[in-house]
Amino acid sequence: QQIVKWKQEIYRNVIQESKDLYDKYLSINSPNSIVSEKAYSSxxxxxxxxxxxxxxxxxxxxxxxxxxxxxxMAEPAKFTIKLNSSEPIVRQFPPNASGASSLTIGDVNIPISEQDTTSTIVSKINSLCADNDIKASYSEMTGELIISRKQTGSSSDINLRVIGNDNLAQQIANDNGITFINDAGGNKFANVYGKNLxxxxxxxxxxxxxxxxxxxxxxxxxxxxxxxxxxxxxxxxxTDTEEAVKNMQAFVDDYNKLMDKVYGLVTTKKSKDYPPLTDAQKEDMTTEEIEKWEKKAKEGILRNDDELRAFVEDIQSAFFGDGKNIIALRKLGINESENYNKKGQISFNADTFSKALIDDSDKVYKTLAGYSSNYDDKGMFEKLKDIVYEYSGSSTSKLPKKAGIEKTASASENVYSKQIAEQERNISRLVEKMNDKEKRLYAKYSALESL
Known part of the structure; x- marks a missing residue:
């Protein structure tokens, strides 16, 4: 059972490191992305x-x-209303003829009550107008309620309607340099527009x-x-390729580190001299001795693991399985490692890569990161992105199916967890049988003693 737990632990470490590589370099929104055009600027x-x-x-x-x-500068549509935070809001929004005080922004009516303060007015507007891309804030410094669109530009606009309060409309008009006109119902309304850069x-x-x-x-x-x-x-x-070269070198280092780990897991031979320790054995050992022993005991337990070996081989095939790809990558300073023990790893020539960027950065981008719906036409790193996701990107990927991802449904629904659960059930059954046998023997000998 301990060996299965160790296998799951190692698998989950590989999954996490694969996801870290994906998030850092293969996500287009990452600052270190190698699949975005910005990564290949010369x-x-x-x-x-x-x-x-x-x-x-x-x-x-x-x-x-x-x-x-x-x-x-590009600015959003906005207007301000002078408000005194120390004076009741209802006095600054006097009731109209029907006895209600309100402000209409777009098609949203903002009711004003006697309990309202500048803070509650801001909260009301932000809550009621959330779907209209409108936000409100209040400045203690200027004493202004600021209402604006989040979007900038001339297409950004706010429709403002003041009902039954001509004085307030005039104040807003004067403070914002806008003109109110009367609608069919005699209410004041105005459109406020943003500005383009x-x-x-x-x-x-x-x-x-x-x-x-x-x-x-x-x-x-x-x-x-x-x-x-x-x-x-x-x-x-x-001309400056330093940043692009530095980022590519960092990727190569992290990628090779992952490949070295995974290939090492499937090729390292298991030592028969380091079985899992029993609790009794651990009692006679120091923490350091236990850690050293278990480190040796974990070595080789995933030798020739099918999924991990396929992970390395699929990546190696994507990079170097085609002669045309090998030639194209070589021109960019990317080659297959010549060391047989470094399967899946790549060597990187920074000078060759830098020169390729200066000569034609767009060609470098298309070779390495160009996207296509056709897999064969994708750039090398787009192919790598697909493979890494296939093996570790989600709870339904190949490696999580075997070991699960913590804090997801797959944490218990995976091959190793089911094996561990079955082993625990077997242990429980054996313990129960032993206890039953012990009870029978105890009862038998108790009966003999009473004769």
Whole structure:
């Protein structure tokens, strides 16, 4: 039973390390992702003033030399209402003719009661308007209730309606520079709109292009721009593959470490001299002695394990099972390890990889991380991503089916857990039989003694 528990423990460690590799390098949203275009950029873009604008290129991005003159940041539709937090809100939203005090934002009515404070008004708006992409906050500094869309840009708008309170409508109009008009029912309403980012971009030849964007972060020609404030700043590209090479080297190191562990598990021979310790044996040993013994006892217990061996072989086949792939990867500085004992591992030449990025970063990206619905046309790391997920990505993957993942339904519904449970039932039955036999013998000898 102890050996099965150890097998499950080792399996779960492999599953976790595989998932860690997946999350760190094979998830497109990870900062260390090797399946995103950004991972293959051969240029670095410097900004003369990062408080105004910064930019980062992806694979295939051309070099730039631009001056950005930002005259307007993208802003959401918003308006403010002057409120005194020390005065009852109901006095600042006087009841209308029907006796109710309310504010309508879009098609949502915000009722005002005598118990309301600035804090409860903010909570009401955020709760009632949650589905309308509208948020509210209150500034103690300015004494303003701020109501805005979360979305920026000219397509962002808020419809505001003030019912039966012309003075409040006039105050909002004056404070926000907007105009209310009367609807068919004589109520005041106005539409408030957001603003686009507006900037003039001058290239190295003096040509000026005006851009208008709904967000302050946007992508043009494989370059991500993030505008932080109004002003003028210069963006310039410089050749720099250091970050991409460093990230790839880190991946190779972590990947090889995982492959080394898994291949070691299926090839290490088991020693017959280190069986599991009994409780009685442990009582005569120190903690350090027990740890050393059990480390040796665990070695080789997964030798020739079918699933773990297939895991390594499937990955090796994806990388180096095809002659065309081998040639393509070699041109990028990625080769199969020449050491027979390092099956599945890869060697990495940073200089070759860096040169390939400088020559054609888009080609490097497509070779390694290009996506296709056809498996054979996928980049190498997209194939690796599929394999790692197939073996350890979810509770229904191949390795979890055998050992389970803690804190999921598979923790008990797996091969090893069922084996352990069956062994425990067998032990319980044997103990019960021994106890029954002991009782019978005791009763027999008690009867003899009474003669």
């Amino acid at each position: 240029t670095r873009i410097t900004s003369s003033d990062e408080s105004i604008i910064v930019a980062k290129g992806s694979a295939g991005a051309e070099k730039i030399n631009y001056q950005f003159a930002v005259s307007q 507006e900037a003039d971009v001058t290239d190295e030849h003096g040509r000026v292009t005006h851009i208008s964007k709904e967000q302050n972060s946007f992508n043009i020609d494989n370059i991500d721009y993030n505008v932080n404030s109004k002003g003028t700043a210069k963006l310039t590209s410089v």
